[in-house]
Amino acid sequence: MDNEEPLEPETEDEPKTEPAAQDSDKALYCEAEASVAAEKEKSGWESSETDLEIEDTEKLFTTGQRELYLEACKLVGVVPVSYFIRNMEESYVNLNHHGLGPTGTRAIAIALVSNTSIVTLELADNHITEEGALSLVEMLQENSFLQDLNISDNELGFKGASTISEFLQRNTSSLLNLQLSGNNFRDESAELLCQALSANYRIKMLDLSHNEFSDKGGEHVGQMLALNIGLQSLDLSWNHFHIRGAVALCNGLRANVTLQKLDLSMNGFGNEGATALGEVLRLNNSLVYLDVSSNDISNEGAAKISKGLEINESLKVLRLYLNPLSMDGAMSLILSIKRNTKSKMEEIDISNVLVSEQFTKTLDGVCAIHPQLDVTYKAVQGFSAKKMALLWTNPMKLIQSYADQHQITVADFFKSLNPKGTMTMSVGDFRKAMIQQDKVPMSRYQVRELIKKLDEKTGMVNFSFLKKVKP
The missing domain is CATH 3.80.10.10 (Ribonuclease Inhibitor)
Structure with a gap:
């Protein structure tokens, strides 16, 4: 089986194998930990029922974490989720x-x-x-x-x-x-x-x-x-x-x-x-x-x-x-x-x-x-x-044209608008700076289009990725 191939789809719950509820919070994991300790010398769960084949697992996650999850799956009676195992350290x-x-x-x-x-x-x-x-x-x-x-x-x-x-x-x-x-x-x-x-x-x-x-x-x-x-x-x-x-x-x-x-x-x-x-x-x-x-x-x-x-x-x-x-x-x-x-x-x-x-x-x-x-x-x-089309002229092309004429990068143009000199600005500050600057006059529609391209959906615009664009 190819190592990149996903596991078989996770099975539905199997109530017959589910353990009884525990009173203590620690009951959630103590049985699994005990099972891990008992089988620490084993090479891991390689049952054909799980179809679990992972390459060089020690490089991806700690053995303890992996074993704990595999033993927990064995304990409650479910097939392990391969995606979870691959991403336990993310x-x-x-x-x-x-x-x-x-x-x-x-x-x-x-x-x-x-x-x-x-x-x-x-x-x-x-x-x-x-x-x-x-x-x-x-x-x-x-x-x-x-x-x-x-x-x-x-x-x-x-x-x-x-x-x-x-x-x-x-x-x-x-x-x-x-x-x-x-x-x-x-x-x-x-x-x-x-x-x-x-x-x-x-x-x-x-x-x-x-x-x-x-x-x-x-x-x-x-x-x-x-x-x-x-x-x-x-x-x-x-x-x-x-x-x-x-x-x-x-x-x-x-x-x-x-x-x-x-x-x-x-x-x-x-x-x-x-x-x-x-x-x-x-x-x-x-x-x-x-x-x-x-x-x-x-x-x-x-x-x-x-x-x-x-x-x-x-x-x-x-x-x-x-x-x-x-x-x-x-x-x-x-x-x-x-x-x-x-x-x-x-x-x-x-x-x-x-x-x-x-x-x-x-x-x-x-x-x-x-x-x-x-x-x-x-x-x-x-x-x-026609009038609407003029209002929506690609704003980035206008800025690129200005940058080419002045032998600077587009990132340099945006950075010059920020008093702090950084590559990020709040959306409100960016909109205000773009409307007030006179280097590349723009309509509100064009500024809105720029923000759509640069907004990180966090209320901030980020133009650091433009640093690689040479004049």
Whole structure:
């Protein structure tokens, strides 16, 4: 068998061989460790049933780690995952869609107890259920290196939420980022999770999208946000929050001082929820990113949000895509930025709105005051295809032409825009520098295209890769 050929597909769980549950956290791995010690002199598990053939394994990972996982697989009765074995010493491991089930997850958890390499672990869509969640929680009590865990789409349900909530209440893990999207969590799960998160200060990023939280769940989330002092990013998109849940959630945001990124898209806030959000934006000084796309917010709601934007000094990104806005609502948004001299707004997404040429002229005036601002809309009424083509002339070609004329590299051109002289800049600073520089005049459309090419999806643009391009 070729060494690069993957193993046979992982088998389904085999309940008949699964050991009984243990009370102690250490029970997760002590049996496997004992088995490793007993067979330390053996050459490893070479059963034909596993079809496991690995070349020069000692160069890839420590024998102890490999043996521990193989013995754990033998103990619980599953076929080892070849990808996991090959990547046990990497910092990022992606086991999404591997069909692990709760038993396969238990074997992985046993191996991870003493693993010091893996920082990010993806386990989405593995049908791990609440049983697999328990194995992972037991492992997390011992592992102090794992920081990012994705267990989305795993049918955890209420029992899984209960297990995770008890874990979060302990505040003892190194985990910072937890993704729990699409796990059939309802309001009773929201209550447990929010009770735990009210006192948890370790989790920084939490994804609860694609669950089934209703207005009652929104009330629990609002109470949690009023007390939590750790969360920096929260994704609640694709739930079922309506007016009551939106108002309760916003009441919690009034008191929150740590949350920076909030995704509430694909819910049902309506204009009443938008009114509550507008009040929050007048008071909150921590939110940097807010997504309320597809929330049935009309011009009336946009006007309420605009009232908050006239005062807010922290928000940089506002997404209102797929809301029933017209040009009037769009105009109220950009005029609110114009009135706020301390606004830090960098991006407004209203990309389903058709605007007029008068709107673009008004926007030009706003951008003269706030050159870091970019507003994405659908199109401009009356603009010909030829005129639009001129606006979208390839910006990199223009910069390359300037660089050739002045015998410099494209990287040198970008570097000259940065006061710090480094090869990275925040998106807002880069947009501002590009609009204000006069070496290669560009439209907002062209600058937006440049950012798409250079943005690392982290709010930073990086042009270091251009250093190799010679004049």
